[in-house]
Amino acid sequence: MAIITPGFSGRPRSGAPDLPPGQYLTPDFPVLSAGPTPKVSRDTWEFVITSETGTEYRWSWDEMMGLPQETPTVDIHCVTRWSKLGTNWQGVSLDTLLDGVDTAADYALAHSYGGYTTNLPLDDLRDGQAWLVHTYDGAELPAEHGGPARLLVPHLYFWKSAKWVRGIHLGIEDTPGFWETAGYHDYGDPWREQRYQGD
Ligand SMILES: Nc1nc2c(c(=O)[nH]1)N[C@H]1C(S)=C(S)[C@@H](COP(=O)(O)O)O[C@H]1N2
Numbered sequence: 001m002a003i004i005t006p007g008f009s010g011r012p013r014s015g016a017p018d019l020p021p022g023q024y025l026t027p028d029f030p031v032l033s034a035g036p037t038p039k040v041s042r043d044t045w046e047f048v049i050t051s052e053t054g055t056e057y058r059w060s061w062d063e064m065m066g067l068p069q070e071t072p073t074v075d076i077h078c079v080t081r082w083s084k085l086g087t088n089w090q091g092v093s094l095d096t097l098l099d100g101v102d103t104a105a106d107y108a109l110a111h112s113y114g115g116y117t118t119n120l121p122l123d124d125l126r127d128g129q130a131w132l133v134h135t136y137d138g139a140e141l142p143a144e145h146g147g148p149a150r151l152l153v154p155h156l157y158f159w160k161s162a163k164w165v166r167g168i169h170l171g172i173e174d175t176p177g178f179w180e181t182a183g184y185h186d187y188g189d190p191w192r193e194q195r196y197q198g199d
């Protein structure tokens with residue numbers, strides 16, 4: 001039996017040009033967290049980029065908020081198959097944060113308050129592809145979605161967008177993070193359906 005709601009086709013849209021293979025659209029914003037939501041105060045919050053030589057570049061909350069702000073509107077794709085199109089964020093481009101960072105590293109490992117980690121090539125944080133975001137849909141990013149601040153790397157599966165991010169370690173070698181160690185794909189391109197190792 002098909003239940004038809006006015007204005008709705010009755011089946012999730014699939015095969016749309018902006019929907020990667022195997023994904024469906026959701027109007028909701030599901031919460032996916034591997035552990036409890038850490039309590040992180042803006043007063044003590046800091047974001048630290050550590051280069052491969054151990055040099056640390058630090059920003060307090062106020063310093064980060066004082067940097068040039070961008071308002072990306074992007075599509076997000078979770079490996080559990082939900083996608084959400086046209087999400088609105090505000091934050092600082094990783095280009096801005098990496099601007100003064102002296103590094104020859106090829107890889108980045110994001111670390112979160114609470115212990116979560118995820119890895120990606122450093123190039124995937126550059127050229128307008130990644131942000132440190134603190135605002136969602138015009139409001140403070142809710143804690144369950146990664147507030148005070150999370151990484152936003154929408155061209156990769158959403159597990160790469162570390163919630164409660166506290167820093168990024170730059171390295172000459174690739175170091176797998178939490179889900180990557182558990183069998184998920186090292187890179188995670190939703191358009192190539194790189195869900196698991198070997199995909
Ligand atoms: N620190 C941290 N970041 C995380 C996760 C997590 O468990 N811990 N889950 C990842 C996964 S699998 C997804 S799909 C998104 C979910 O973000 P949301 O809960 O805001 O939808 O966060 C990613 N970032």
Ligand SMILES: [Mo]
Pocket residue numbers: 032078079080158159
């Ligand atoms: Mo996910």
